[in-house]
Amino acid sequence: xxxxxxxxxxxxxxxxxxxxxxxxxxxxxxxxxxxxxxxxxxxxxxxxxxxxxxxxxxxxxxxxxxxxxxxxxxxxxxxxxxxxxxxxxxxxxxxxxxxxxxxxxxxxxxx
Numbered sequence: 656x657x658x659x660x661x662x663x664x665x666x667x668x669x670x671x672x673x674x675x676x677x678x679x680x681x682x683x684x685x686x687x688x689x690x691x692x693x694x695x696x697x698x699x700x701x702x703x704x705x706x707x708x709x710x711x712x713x714x715x716x717x718x719x720x721x722x723x724x725x726x727x728x729x730x731x732x733x734x735x736x737x738x739x740x741x742x743x744x745x746x747x748x749x750x751x752x753x754x755x756x757x758x759x760x761x762x763x764x765x766x
Contacts, residue, residue: 702756704746705739710760713739717756725755732761 700720705713710727717724732740741759744750 698752699749700752702744702746702748702750704742705758706742706746708739710737710739710758713742713758721752722750723753723755724758726757728757728759729762730759731764733764734761736761736763 700722702722703716703720705716708716714724730740732738734740738761739758740761743757743759744754750756
């Protein structure tokens with residue numbers, strides 16, 4: 656009986672070690688090969704702040720940096736018509752290349 660328990664514990668220890676090695680291998684594969692391809696580290700661009708600019712100037716600024724426009728919404732605002740009042744994501748940060756930007760433009764007070 657004592658030999659059976661010892662043999663079982665040895666098999667369990669071997670299983671735990673094998674599981675640990677497999678887990679470490681999987682982590683390294685994910686960390687070094689898969690995630691860098693998926694997250695595209697180093698492929699970022701600076702997103703300028705275009706709030707306060709006329710919409711055409713904002714669009715040109717984004718286009719020159721290769722930043723795609725996702726959507727343009729118009730809202731009533733005390734700002735003059737055609738001025739960008741908000742952007743998402745916020746300007747002044749680095750974003751992944753190819754990420755779209757959403758602009759909110761003033762339609763004027765009587766929109």
